[in-house]
Amino acid sequence: MTTVSPKQSPTATTDHLYDAIIIGSGIGGLVTATQLAAKGANVLVLERYIIPGGSAGYFERQGYRFDVGASMIFGFGSQGTTNLLTRALEAVETSLETIPDPVQIHYHLPNNLEVKVHREYEKFIQELINQFPHEAEGIRKFYDECWQVFNCLNSMELLSLEEPRYLTRVFFQHPFACLGLVKYLPQNVGDIARRYISDPALLKFIDIECYCWSVVPAEKTPMINAGMVFSDRHYGGINYPKGGVGQIAQKLVEGLEKKGSKIEYKARVKEIIIENNKAVGVRLADGREYRGKRIISNATRWDTFEKLLSVQKPKKEQKWQQRYQKSPSFLSLHLGVKSEIVPENSDCHHILLEEWEKMEEPEGTIFLSIPTLLDPSLAPEGCHIFHAFTPHWIDDWQGLSPQDYEQKKEETAAKVIQRLEKIFPGLEEGLDYQEVGTPRTHRRFLGRDDGTYGPIPQKKLMGLLAMPFNQTAISGLYCVGDSTFPGQGLNAVAFSGFACAHRVAVDLGL
Ligand SMILES: NC(=O)c1ccc[n+]([C@@H]2O[C@H](COP(=O)([O-])OP(=O)(O)OC[C@H]3O[C@@H](n4cnc5c(N)ncnc54)[C@H](O)[C@@H]3O)[C@@H](O)[C@H]2O)c1
Ligand SMILES: CC(C)=CCC/C(C)=C/C=C/C(C)=C/C=C/C(C)=C/C=C/C=C(C)/C=C/C=C(C)/C=C/C=C(\C)CCC=C(C)C
Structure with missing residues (x-):
């Protein structure tokens, strides 16, 4: 992988004009980049973090490889046209081995309602x-x-x-x-x-x-x-990438580089440069500038229009913000768990909710994934990964002293673990490793305003009609990712990437 660190960069000045500069290497950004590179464009992806993937990244601790975000992956089917992750990889002549998941979700709901969503529709x-x-x-x-x-x-x-x-x-x-x-x-x-x-x-x-x-x-x-x-x-199914969700971004980057385009890490874009009302380049936090014929932001709309631009927010964006608000972020527990407490034939993904009234409240619904049931290589032998997460607002985590912050993390995690004992008795005793992420963690590592999971309607809207596509009110500037049509989800942002690359390619005459 050719990683160019800021100090070594040979193109730190404005002499090179890229066809497209993409801010962020989430799956939305990477699908746009690889689609454009496959059409012959010269693309530069700038990622503030040290690896690609954004919410679909990973981190390693003590022999465990944890997915940063959800481990339930759509888009890896083998037929039709909606298998957009398979197609995105194919476009840059690469692929990923995936493991089919026989049950999408095992629900544990109020009044002892237990339902499994089997891969087989009729079942x-x-x-x-x-x-x-x-x-x-x-x-x-x-x-x-x-x-x-x-x-x-x-x-x-x-x-x-x-x-x-x-x-x-x-x-x-x-x-x-x-x-x-x-x-x-x-x-x-x-x-x-x-x-x-x-x-x-x-x-x-x-x-x-x-x-x-x-x-x-x-x-x-x-x-x-x-x-x-x-x-x-039930059609393409839920399929887990062997080696973890992080593999998707790694493979896309490999494909991008094979096509002659490049990515830089630790490259935080601080400002989108506007000249004559047109986006023409970006300025990084370390002062470097790059110029591109088209600028594409994979940051959220809140980050793009409120933090990366010094011009007034376009009216269209103001209107959008009246319709959509930031969803809460998540409290995430990344746990290493002894295998003894996981019965054979357990399902990979669970939803736990005890009272319907609490579904939308912070800590109301608990999501749990155990990806090691599909790919045991992600954890040390004899152990499983449990990724439990539940919605949480950033406001509840601000203004705390470091001690209070740590204590709140411990207490909240303990409550979640206690509730999960209902599905996996002995969980607390069986813990081998624990790492807790809060909305502040998501904001810091994913660069997402307030650590939000993405936009949600402020009130009931007309379906997807108000969701913006990729072009913006600023000439030369496009958005891609979950604050564009059709919204959150890897397969959804992959669609956004296909669409964005198509529009940009036509605009560039490729
Ligand atoms: N199972 C699933 O379906 C699943 C799993 C994981 C993630 N997701 C989804 O993925 C979606 C997010 O994908 P996405 O592509 O929209 O975005 P993303 O947030 O994942 O990626 C954005 C990237 O841009 C980078 N970035 C932000 N600001 C930057 C700046 N100023 N300079 C340089 N880099 C910057 C971030 O570090 C990040 O890598 C979410 O909706 C999430 O639900 C889904
Ligand atoms: C349970 C547990 C544990 C967990 C959970 C996890 C998670 C969180 C997960 C998540 C996931 C997700 C989010 C997913 C999602 C996905 C999605 C949403 C997807 C979507 C997609 C969509 C799309 C692609 C769409 C598209 C559309 C279109 C294309 C349209 C079109 C139209 C037309 C064509 C019309 C035209 C007309 C004329 C021409 C007249």
Whole structure:
């Protein structure tokens, strides 16, 4: 890997004009970079941290390799067009071995409602119908409608919706699929679920099915995204990259470099340079400047428009901020756990919630992943990795003395572990290693304002209609990643990367 450290950089001045400069090497940034490099563009990626990946990065401690973010990965299917991670790697002639996950989520919900989302669609539907036999028809109709959305998406090439020639072509090739998507773009899951389902407990189940990836209940979750998540888990499936989630970014970087483009680490962009109302380059924290024909920010919109630009925030962005707010961040427990406490045939991903009213509260819903059930090589022999996380706001972690901060981490972690004892009795006794990340950790290491997981609607919106694409109100400046259409999720930001690269490539005449 060619890592150029600031002091050795041969191109520290403005003499080289890159086709595109990308701020940040999250999966959104890297998919844009590799797509452009594959089309022959000369790209520079600038990453403030020491490795690529952002929320999809990793860190190693005492023989454990922990994923920074979620370990439940969509987008690694082998057919159709929605397998965007497989496709992004293929575009730069690389690939990753993945391990299929037989159960997407094992839910442990109020009133002892236990449901497993099996990879096999029919098995999942039967399991849910067994819990709610009186809603058998509604359950089928609801999830079948999600398949309609997915089938539309999965039939067409997925590129920039800001490129008229692509839109015309795709419309002539797949008129019904396009009209289907136009119909669902303004819709949310809650309205569709209520058309078929009336049992309040089942509607709550649909809420948590949405909440665990969109961080909002069904009424605010866009139907297009639900169509992807609720169907692709049974189609392409959930597949874990061998060697950990961090491998995805590592492989993309390898591919990027093979195509002659480059990435620099410890390269924090402090300012996007604007000349004659156009973005023309970036200035780093260490004073270096780089020039590019196009500038693409993989930082969040809050970071991009409030911290990296000295010009007034465009009206369009002000409007966006009235519609979307920052979601909470997470408290993350990265645990090493003795294998004895993990029964054979345990599932990899769990959701634990004891009271429906607390679903959206900090520490209400607990997410747990045990990636070593799929790839044991991530932990020392005889041990597993437990990654437990629960939403938390940064405000609750500010202004504490170092001692109080440490103590709060310990106490909050202990509460989470205690609750997880319900699923894995003996967990506390079985601990071998513990590292706790707070919203402050996420802000510091991921460079995300307030450590946010991403944008969520302030109020009920019209599906995805208000989510911006990649172009911005500033000429030459584009955004990519989870504060662009269609939002959070690796496969979602991969789509954003494909779309952004397509729009930029057309603008560059590539
Ligand atoms: N299972 C899953 O689906 C899963 C797993 C992990 C992550 N994710 C998702 O990935 C999404 C995030 O991906 P993304 O691509 O939008 O962004 P990201 O936040 O992961 O990456 C942004 C990158 O930009 C860098 N950066 C920020 N500001 C910078 C600056 N000024 N200069 C240089 N570098 C800077 C950060 O260090 C980071 O590496 C989230 O929505 C998260 O949910 C999903
Ligand atoms: C031409 C005409 C007329 C028209 C046109 C129309 C059209 C074409 C349209 C189109 C559209 C489109 C393309 C769209 C797209 C979309 C997409 C791609 C989407 C995607 C999505 C995805 C997603 C959302 C994903 C997500 C995921 C996630 C978030 C995940 C997460 C996870 C986690 C958090 C974890 C959990 C854990 C546990 C449970 C433990």
